[in-house]
Amino acid sequence: MISAVFKSCAALRPYIAHIDDIYKDFTSYKFRVPVTGAIILDESYERCLLVKGWKAGASWSFPRGKKSKDEEDHTCAVREVLEETGFDVSKLLKIDEYIEVVIGQQRVRLYIIAGVKEDTVFAPLTKKEISEISWHRLDELQPAGDDITSRGVNGLKLYMVAPFLTSLKAWIASHPPSIPLKLDSSSKALAGTSVWKAKNNADGGMPSDNAPLRLGSEPQKSDNGPGKSFRNFKFDTASILQAMEAAFAAN
Template sequence: MSGLHRSSSAPSKNSGGSLPSKELLDDLCSRFVLNVPEEDQQSFERILFLVEYAYWYYEDNSVEKDPTLKSLTLKEFTSLLFNSCDVLRPYVAHIDDIFKDFTSYKFRVPVTGAIILDETYERCLLVKGWKGSSWSFPRGKISKDEEDHECAIREVLEETGFDVSELLKKEEYIEFVSRQQRVRLFIIPGVKDSTSFAPQTKKEISEIAWHRLDDLQPASTQVITRGVTGLKLYMVAPFLASLMSWIWKHPAPVTRRPDVPLKALCVWKVNHQAFVGNSAATMESEGKGSRKKPATEHHHHHLPRPDTGPGQSLRNFRFNASEILRVMEAGFSGHLDLQAIL
């Protein structure tokens, strides 16, 4: 997750269609933004996470059920929601700064996940994001009040359908810090390559595969974001040296037979054609001969806690939470002086 969380920077293939109605936008605003605990309305970071949940509900449910609706980017959806919702409309003039600060904040939220190794320690499990061609270890951003290992277990389950709770050891991890973001990956060794995998979220993961560690090595000292076979490994490369060091210190439980060639193995891949016309996806498990159930709706129970407050451009800029509560208590009836919110 995230891991590579759902990309919202580019529109999906279904970029045609009509914009959502004001009634639909107001319903999404009421359901996801206003009807939350007051503590989740104290900063724009929190508000924008709520807007993001509304966005994915719109993409995963509204657009999928109504082919005439236009698929949007997160920024497009955010602008429409702010312009439609009475409580958010006074902040439309600041939408660019709000969105810029939110994007910056998201890249500072700590991330955890897992490096899953097969029984020979010669292959690891990687996931490919829904958009693009980059691979990563299954992982995602920490939610509010969540421990590192709890986040890793949740994210791996969401992105691969595999429960590592009984295998994870809190002290066995590799950590890397890049651009103020801490990424901690717990090492999960000795998983059978016959294990079934399938994501439990929609439109987040397009492929799951066992990759040979030898194939993940940098193509050259100048190119560290691609492996020797051409795989895009921007989110994998920083962990390889430490991972190989860990493997050198821990003998594998199974030794591969020399006469059995070690190959990369795709264990799950989405059929993108099934999404044409916004129909439900057909999930296929390659090499297993079985069908997987459609992924469940993506859902987070908590919001990440801002560690430094709003960004530079909005340091003293806040929502008036009491006004939001007053709107809710009034049942959206009567005339409100929205300028008072500012």
């Protein structure tokens, strides 16, 4: 596959003899690229927002993604969270409020975005990357261990959540919320409730466009008027990069 790509592109043909070295360098680079994102907390600091990957069996994680070249950490976090949730955290982000861990050779920094209203509308801007967005109670995300991928007490498959929980709870203890904790049944009922979820098509696939959902409301109808799709057209960069990575990984 990779060899065919190099042979079909005149600019890449001179490097065909070095494909193996190029692939090794790319793989090494991929796992060293810093990742940034955000831990979004509700007003009571009892719940955090998690996103679920697109593929079958995908795990839940904090919204985050890899940095672009020369991109600032906080700028990447704002961009990635906006792409995965449709929510702009730029006005709430504080440069010094973050939790950072190093896993292998990869640095992961998540900024703490506290006090987000529970009825905020969330919906990913990228296609076929996120399948569900939901609030989750922090006390139900206790992992069995500190593995990168673990299971919460409610059975959820969690990716890169466990390594941040201890530091997050310490931060919350030193930054009490401005509103009383919600200990009633209605607050607990909202935990784990999807605020956005992709619907299955008849053939079992996912739709390419989804409207944001408010808790307790019906899905909003999208504007499909003349010229709408053209006005909103943009390359799905995330999907293109994922496809390229998958092609490299397969070979």
